[in-house]
Amino acid sequence: MNQLDLQNRRAVITGGGRGMGFAIAKRLLQSGASVALWDVDQDTLKTAKEALSPLGPVHTQIVDVSDYAAVEAAAKKVSSIFGGIDLLINSAGIAGVNTPLVDYPLQTWNAVMNVNLNGIFHTCRAIVPYMQENDFGRIVNIASVAGKEGNPNASAYSVSKAGVIGLTKSLGKELALTGIRVNVICPAVIKTEMLENVTEEQIGYMLAKIPQGRMGTVDEISAMVGWVCSDECSYSTGAVFDLSGGRATY
Known part of the structure; x- marks a missing residue:
């Protein structure tokens, strides 16, 4: 494992329980950072804390990123505990369902947008002032190749991830x-729950669309995230980093 210098950095990671x-x-912990894990499942957070605390x-906090008031309160608490916030990694997300757009459940569509897109708007709005x-600061948003290409029968997911790319480019230019x-x-397909x-x-x-013919791993994406969180990533902002096994074409 390549060594990264994140000593004394304070990170918020959404969807951090698994x-x-x-x-x-x-x-990030192995690189010297302190981490706050936000998730909606208490048992998942408990298990994650037990596994990671030795590092x-x-x-840990139970936070629904689709609820701005909850995000704002959680950010205030993290800043109080850690003395500030330096890193934000938005990895919370839901897949929705696989079905043609004309049959897509309205409630599921709204849920996907509220978590995948609105959730990132909420965390950025609350944490950028810190x-x-x-x-x-380093903000790393996790989108998907689906947001660039559009996967059939996954309209809500594709649209939400395209929105994340646009939000990132806009905020990157602002700052x-x-x-x-x-x-x-x-990323293309990453093997997760x-x-x-x-x-x-x-x-x-x-x-079938990935030239390497396999899923990516969580270790591969965490390696890329780690570097993007580092001081060495200084001239890239509003940028899109592909992790697709060769699938991405632009």
Whole structure:
């Protein structure tokens, strides 16, 4: 594992209880950061804290990122505990359902937008002011190749991730003259628990488009996130980093 210097950095990781969020938390802790894990499942957070605490300071909170008031309160608490917030990694997300757009349930559509897109707007809106206090920050949003290409029968997911890319580019430009960098990572299929809600047919479709012919791993995405969170990532902002096994074409 390549060594990263994140000593004394204070991170908020949404969806931090499992999957990509958990792996990212582990990588940041191994690099010297303190982490606050936000998730909606108490048992998941408890298990994650027990596993990660030997590596460094871990704070956990039950936070629904679709609720701005909850996000604002949680950010205030993290800043109070850690003395500030330097890093924000938005990995919370839901897949929705795989079905044609004309049959897509309205309630599910709204839920996907509220978590995947509105949730990132909420966390950025609440946490950027803490970063501005020290004129330093790294925001890493997790989108998807689906947001660039559009996966059939996954309209809500694709649209929400396209929105994340647009939000990242907009905020990155807004903060370009500050010490805050805002970037987005677009993975193809990453092997996580989230795939439990995706049909085998949909997974097969996505794998068939990947030249390497396999899913990515959470360790691979956490390695990329770690670097984007570092001081070395200084000239990239509003940028899209692909992690697609060769699928991405632009």
